[in-house]
Amino acid sequence: MKRYLETGNFAIAEAAVLAGCRFFAGYPITPATELAEAMSKRLPEVGGYYLQAEDECAAMHMCIGGALGGMKVMTGTSGPGFILYADPYGWALASEIPIVVLNSGRVGPVSGITGAPGQGEFYNVRFPTQGGNYETIVLAPNSAQEAFYLTVEAFYLAERFRMPVTLLADQLVTDGMEDISVPETDAEKAQMGLRFKDREINYGPEFYPAVDKIDIPPVVLGHNTGALCSDWTPTEEGYDTEEVEACHKHVYRLIYKVRNHKDLITRYEAFALDDDPELVVVSFGTPSRVVKSAVKKARETGMKVGALRLISLWPFPDELFWRRATYLSVELNYDGQLVREIQRACPKDSRVHFLGQCGELPGVQELLTVFQSLLDGKTISPINWQREAW
Amino acid sequence: MDYLAEKYFRIRKTPSTACSGCGLGQTQKMLTKAIDDLDLGIEDVIWATSIGCSGRQTFAMWKGDGLAATHGRIYAMMSGLTLSLPPGKKIVCTVGDGDAFGIGLQHLLNAARRNVDATVVVCDNLGYQSTGGQYSWTTPEGSVTDSSPYGMYEPNWIQDGRDILNIIREAGATFLARHMSMDGEYGLESMRKALQNRGFSLVHVIFPCITNYASTALGTRNTVNMFRWIKSRARRMDETPDKDTIWRTGVYFDASNSRPDYASVIKGKVKDIDRRSLVK
Ligand code: SF4
Numbered sequence: 170m171k172r173y174l175e176t177g178n179f180a181i182a183e184a185a186v187l188a189g190c191r192f193f194a195g196y197p198i199t200p201a202t203e204l205a206e207a208m209s210k211r212l213p214e215v216g217g218y219y220l221q222a223e224d225e226c227a228a229m230h231m232c233i234g235g236a237l238g239g240m241k242v243m244t245g246t247s248g249p250g251f252i253l254y255a256d257p258y259g260w261a262l263a264s265e266i267p268i269v270v271l272n273s274g275r276v277g278p279v280s281g282i283t284g285a286p287g288q289g290e291f292y293n294v295r296f297p298t299q300g301g302n303y304e305t306i307v308l309a310p311n312s313a314q315e316a317f318y319l320t321v322e323a324f325y326l327a328e329r330f331r332m333p334v335t336l337l338a339d340q341l342v343t344d345g346m347e348d349i350s351v352p353e354t355d356a357e358k359a360q361m362g363l364r365f366k367d368r369e370i371n372y373g374p375e376f377y378p379a380v381d382k383i384d385i386p387p388v389v390l391g392h393n394t395g396a397l398c399s400d401w402t403p404t405e406e407g408y409d410t411e412e413v414e415a416c417h418k419h420v421y422r423l424i425y426k427v428r429n430h431k432d433l434i435t436r437y438e439a440f441a442l443d444d445d446p447e448l449v450v451v452s453f454g455t456p457s458r459v460v461k462s463a464v465k466k467a468r469e470t471g472m473k474v475g476a477l478r479l480i481s482l483w484p485f486p487d488e489l490f491w492r493r494a495t496y497l498s499v500e501l502n503y504d505g506q507l508v509r510e511i512q513r514a515c516p517k518d519s520r521v522h523f524l525g526q527c528g529e530l531p532g533v534q535e536l537l538t539v540f541q542s543l544l545d546g547k548t549i550s551p552i553n554w555q556r557e558a559w
Numbered sequence: 560m561d562y563l564a565e566k567y568f569r570i571r572k573t574p575s576t577a578c579s580g581c582g583l584g585q586t587q588k589m590l591t592k593a594i595d596d597l598d599l600g601i602e603d604v605i606w607a608t609s610i611g612c613s614g615r616q617t618f619a620m621w622k623g624d625g626l627a628a629t630h631g632r633i634y635a636m637m638s639g640l641t642l643s644l645p646p647g648k649k650i651v652c653t654v655g656d657g658d659a660f661g662i663g664l665q666h667l668l669n670a671a672r673r674n675v676d677a678t679v680v681v682c683d684n685l686g687y688q689s690t691g692g693q694y695s696w697t698t699p700e701g702s703v704t705d706s707s708p709y710g711m712y713e714p715n716w717i718q719d720g721r722d723i724l725n726i727i728r729e730a731g732a733t734f735l736a737r738h739m740s741m742d743g744e745y746g747l748e749s750m751r752k753a754l755q756n757r758g759f760s761l762v763h764v765i766f767p768c769i770t771n772y773a774s775t776a777l778g779t780r781n782t783v784n785m786f787r788w789i790k791s792r793a794r795r796m797d798e799t800p801d802k803d804t805i806w807r808t809g810v811y812f813d814a815s816n817s818r819p820d821y822a823s824v825i826k827g828k829v830k831d832i833d834r835r836s837l838v839k
Pocket of ligand 1: 580
């Protein structure tokens with residue numbers, strides 16, 4: 170193992186190179202700029218290409234171009250750049266192109282607060298483009314080391330599912346300095362649980378078969394396969410069509426290749442949940458680290474509290490919320506996003522609460538007070554979760 | 560069937576779905592003939608398109624690999640693709656005027672700056688015709704269209720001393736030409752030159768749209784009438800223009816192979832850095 174004291178962005182760049190990424194196109198934006206910088210230094214050293222695009226829309230389109238020629242590719246940005254991915258993200262989802270995308274969350278809306286962490290992109294990464302009729306895969310690290318691990322995993326999933334995979338981090342994960350271990354030998358990689366998959370070429374003639382299977386190689390141009398790829402609804406061979414039946418077959422695959430292989434994607438960390446505690450505190454990303462400390466403290470004082478941290482956000486792990494309990498969602502936003510999914514997934518008579526704020530993390534003491542009042546049967550606010558943070 | 564079509568086009572997509580009388584086929588044929596003249600095979604060419612009549616009607620006609628981007632984005636996609644394709648592949652691209660000079664101009668100019676090795680044929684039907692006939696940035700002044708019922712009065716990219724080709728030239732393109740779709744051998748020669756440039760080539764081709772432009776702006780649905788109308792407003796580069804002239808046809812700028820294309824620059828540099836990092 171090589172050890173570093175470095176940022177999450179550095180960890181992501183190292184992981185991408187390890188996973189075989191040799192193409193990165195980006196556009197500078199806080200707090201993802203350091204990833205682009207790290208890639209601009211690292212990629213040429215291993216024979217890879219770093220491109221700086223005219224805007225984020227072009228950056229992700231360049232990545233599509235790189236992937237269409239058979240390369241493993243990546244781009245990275247923050248919320249204001251992520252919305253400019255809407256166009257290429259849709260193309261890549263529909264034509265099933267493997268791309269890894271980093272979205273490092275800051276505080277919104279629009280440019281908002283540039284240098285502080287936010288989690289306002291929870292739904293944006295689920296619906297990154299228009300039109301519907303697709304599922305997405307989103308992973309959310311809470312440390313630099315986990316960002317390393319999940320970046321490798323994102324490249325693996327992108328190949329198997331032949332689609333873009335988003336890493337949703339926040340500014341503390343990408344900018345924060347932490348200890349990072351980078352494996353060097355195969356044994357070390359295996360010990361870390363890293364999974365890898367090489368690019369394969371689809372030789373057709375059915376590039377878009379009407380099945381829910383994964384491990385179908387993506388379209389790669391330039392190998393005389395007669396591959397067709399476009400933004401229109403494809404027939405199984407890739408011809409553009411206006412037929413509803415063809416559309417149904419196509420989006421069936423886009424949706425069910427993910428839904429029917431969810432077990433390959435879903436990851437979470439359960440802490441102090443073995444004894445079915447009354448209160449389950451749910452979070453992802455950096456706030457989960459404070460939540461875990463608070464839950465540890467709470468257990469010491471005898472409170473029946475557990476913590477559930479989502480590592481994969483989408484497809485949403487509904488099954489983790491089937492137990493009747495009181496749920497508290499701790500998020501870095503004021504409007505409540507993750508909490509809505511919890512409320513949808515949990516038994517209808519569960520109590521669901523929301524604690525949200527932006528720019529800075531909640532304090533352990535503050536969390537303990539909230540835990541106690543919820544265990545006492547009180548709510549944080551007398552109305553319902555939509556109003557609780559106020 | 561036409562021997563070019565038989566050799567290069569998919570049966571399933573021939574004849575094309577363009578309106579009968581449309582000049583798009585002529586434009587596409589000119590490009591295909593040039594490909595044939597240069598002895599390029601199906602496996603040598605990646606045919607890229609985008610949105611609009613020229614995109615939808617030409618997509619998947621090429622027997623080899625075919626690609627279509629969303630509106631205006633193909634130039635950015637090509638900038639990535641040129642780095643990852645196996646060596647020796649040629650990207651050709653049939654796009655519309657709205658795609659190249661409207662929504663995609665920012666990406667097009669940057670692709671020209673990079674000198675991406677691709678031949679872009681802008682199939683100019685003088686407006687947004689696949690959406691029913693609205694004016695674009697190449698619609699001649701005064702034209703009545705569905706979105707300019709009082710005549711097009713917005714400054715366009717081709718008249719009053721402005722020429723979009725000047726801007727693309729300044730951006731760094733290494734071959735530029737403009738033609739009418741009925742230019743025959745004259746246009747074919749430019750197409751061949753465009754393909755022989757290892758760098759960013761663009762050929763702007765004006766062709767008649769019968770269904771929308773001709774019927775709304777010119778009051779005719781007759782192909783020959785529109786051919787004549789275009790001809791009367793086009794002058795070769797070596798002829799003297801008159802007050803009606805809108806388009807000057809011929810090779811506009813030829814700096815073919817005068818500077819390395821994008822992929823050569825990037826790959827050369829990376830090889831260098833890679834080697835140095837090995838020595839370290
Ligand atoms: S609408 Fe006009 S440009 Fe489009 S295919 Fe028909 S004639 Fe050609």
